[in-house]
Amino acid sequence: MEISTRDLWTVLHGMGFGALFMLAFSGALAELYRLSAPSAAAQVSEREQRLLKLYLVTMVALAWLTVLSGAYIVYPWYRAVPPAGATDLADYPRRLLLSSGKTSEWHNIGMEWKEHVAWLAPIAMTMVAYVTMKYGRAITRPRHMRVAVLGFAVAAFVATGVAGAFGAFLNKYAPVRGGSVIILMEGEP
């Protein structure tokens, strides 16, 4: 069982950071709604608030790790330019997708949207975490602030969903390959 360094980074970017961030949304949205429901002020303990803050800070870290690893580690491999005359484009995912009309829109729409829209998520979640930490239970009183926090959290979820879904499809049609091989385990032939 082996994996290349590029595969490993792609998995870390998509599954290690991105999917974990995505999975965390259900808990965050439920807790934010519970915290911000007008009747909830007396029901949320200090300990629960501390846990929510830790949870949100972890989400913010995951969001930034996802976009930074994507843009500065995986994306350069995706958009690598093949040498002149190259016919095997397997190691050049962008060029591979653009080489056929059947796959070119995966790049032109999928990657072009994913690479930008994903960055809305960490910006939005950083704000959500900051406002929640700053105001805590007091967020139940300013209604508009509550609306903004929940609205931006949902927007971050949507942006992450778009980026994650296109990322999964792109990795299916034109996976990032190459790099040195890491042998994880030897098996019987």
Added chain:
Amino acid sequence: MSAPHDSTSADDSIPNGPGAAAILAAGIGCGALGILALAADASDAIGKALNIYTPTGTLSGVTTVAIVIWLGTWLALSRSWQGKSVAMAKVNAAAFALLIVGFLLTFPPFMDLLQGK
């Protein structure tokens, strides 16, 4: 965004200025990302100027400048609205409008529509 007190939406004992600054700055950051993405797509000169890290290409400049705008705006608004309560309804409207701008202007078919492609 002027800052008259909004007694209907803010608790009197808790100034909403710092929260409003974070919310509006996040909207501005998202809007800036969309506008920069469109500008880089529409203009080769802007695209080249935003290519600050060649392996990542234009995306490096688009996102870096958007983050600088977001954090710079947040810092400026935070200083300006520290200890104050502002009209959150207006802040929210602007922030959500800019968030929508961010979504729309990063969507390639909408970018193409605006450029008449």
